[in-house]
Amino acid sequence: MTGPAIQVRGLSKRFGSRTVIDRLDIDFAAGQFTVVLGSSGCGKSTLLRAIAGLETVDEGTVSIGGNDMTRVPPQSRGCAMVFQNYALYPHMTVRENIGYALKLQGLARHERMRRIDEAAELLGLAEMLDRKPAQLSGGQRQRVAIGRAIARRQRVLLFDEPLSNLDAKLRHDMRVELRRLHDEIGATTIFVTHDQVEAMTLADQVVLLNQGRVEQADTPATLYHRPRNLFTAGFVGTPPMNLLDATHEGDRLSVEGGGEVRLDRRTANATPVVLGIRPEAVLLHATTGMDATVEAQEDLGSHRVIYARLGKQRLLVTEHGPRTLRPGQTVRVGLPPQAISLFEKASGERIGHATGDVPA
Structure with missing residues (x-):
């Protein structure tokens, strides 16, 4: 099941006198893994929240699958979001955390259990379903948060710096897991990060943001070898160009x-x-x-x-x-x-x- 295309047109977002996103135009191709890359304060998380419907916009539109979703509430947009801080319920088991949103949707118990088991198997959590979050490592907790998102069977997956709290080895392992997961489920995936390694290894397309504007949107190889301007050339690469x-x-x-x-x-x-x-x-x-x-x-x-x-x-x-x-x-x-x-x-x-x- 391939996820829908997402189009952002003329999007602007201001907080008081500060413009965080400035008349942004960007396309996210159907079924593609896009990484939005940029430094702190460039507007990348605000863009993700605007797509999810968690942030109102001052100007412009967000379309998902050809439908204008700009004023549609978050629960009706067909998006599932994974946050940086996991946002797990500490008193619930892994099984209950993954299935909680499904329960709120009124899904029948047997269908909830089936989806939970499928997500757990996909993410290597089958042996941990009866544990509480406090009994899990940071990487396992992040997998539970991802499992909760994919169990909802939404065709758009949104990740807001989900690996930044993990150590170097876990970040490496989770990058491999996320790319494999995307290839298996085919959702339209948008992943926000300030980490160049995550962008270069995960993405089909990288969107480089700077002060609320797109500096370049291209494949990782094109960004690296043919930067469009001095900002891209100096930002992408470790060590830099x-x-x-x-x-x-x-x-x-x-x-x-x-x-x-x-x-x-x-x-x-x-x-x-x-x-x-x-x-x-x-x-x-x-x-x-x-x-x-x-x-x-x-x-x-x-x-x-x-x-x-x-x-x-x-x-x-x-x-x-x-x-x-x-x-x-x-x-x-x-x-x-x-x-x-x-x-x-x-x-x-x-x-x-x-x-x-x-x-x-």
């Missing part, structure tokens, strides 16, 4: 405080640009390139992140080799043209790839 001031003239890109890179892309006049390159694409100990001074390094086990300087500009380099670099050491770095993205300095908008083979 290097953004270096440069001048593009003719077929040469002159990096401020560094050296030059020859490009396929030509320009008639000297143009101020920002050069973007991912840390893993920078060549360390290159035979040709520009000299950088090592500031520090972080050893993360599987790889190291080198912090270096090109004049006054910082350059991050991901290194997988066994070499240890000392602060103050000079290294030759190469910036492969095919890995460089160019951005207009004035507007911050993407120009394209330095090789010219990718349109802006």
